[in-house]
Amino acid sequence: MPDEVGRRERKKQLTRQALVDAAVRLFTEQGYDRTGVADIAEAADVSKRTFFLHFAAKEDVLLADSEARADLAVRAIEERRPDAPMREVLAEAAARMIDNTTAGDLPAGLAALRARLVVTTPAVQARVLHTTFTAQARIAAALREAYDLDDITSASIVGALMGAISAAAVTSLQLGEPPERTRAAMQQATEIALYYPEISTTT
Template identity: 55%
Template sequence: MGEELGRRERKKQRTREALAAAAVRLFERQGYDETTVAEIAEAADVSTRTFFLHFPAKEDVLLANVQVRVDIGLHTIAGRRPGEAAPDVLARAVEEMIANTWRTDLPSGMAGLRAGLVTSSPAVQARLLQRVLAAHAELAQALRQAYPEELDEVDASALVGAVMGAVGAAGLTSLRRGDAPEQVRDAMRRAADLAVHRR
């Protein structure tokens, strides 16, 4: 039973990756607004119905790996080390999330494409903002639960907002100026360090 579940999950992940890769190719070739969901599905060799089983809307294909990264952050916070301070566990969670971005969105071109569309497409901008706010709320709640004696809701939200805001702003700036993936990753790491340690 567990093996069958694992196989299904891997197949689902491969389909999501194929849809995301097809979307990147089409968006770059013919433009975001000009590309339809049906074209993305066809390029990934699946039905339009299958697309919507994986992504609620076209904008969501640009955020294919966001929940994976949030889950990585939540897992890291939940598994905090004995005596580890809240800023340190958050810094470690963010480092793991950046590593995932390095393996997925940066080499695929998804991060650069998303950065460009954030300024040119109101639909993408709105969906990204909505998803970022939801991710911040999830991470802040996890941090608050991990440190109930040290952090209240405001403190946890402020800490997550400061770190994630810094990382997002640095990554976006680095992408917009055309930096190589390594430079984008390093900019995000520097931003996290600056936000956590103020140096």
């Protein structure tokens, strides 16, 4: 039974990745607005029904790993050692998210495509903003619980960190820089957000 469950999960992940790859290719070749769910499903050799088992809408393909990245950040906070300074924990949370992006969205071209579409396509912009807000709220809630902060403080700290990382990544991608430079930009943004100005770790 465990082997069968593992095979099903691997097949599910392969199908999901095939949909992402097909969407990236079609959005790039024929444009976002001219590409429909049926086109993506056909290019991935699956049915529309299968597409909707993985994604609610075509713009969600551009955010395929967003929830997983938020999970990584939340776990970094929840799994901290009891005496861990806030800055150290936030740095670990950011590192996990950056590693995930570097392993997936950057080499797949998904991050660059999303950066282009978010400034030209209202549907993508709205979905990215909604997804970003949801992720920040989850991470802020975990930080608030971990360090007994008030809502505004936790939201401000997380917003500053994630906003810096996102802005650095988008700028790097719009400049056409390679994945390693985009990764370095996100790491630099983390340092700036956490150390300039300093975040109190005694709260």
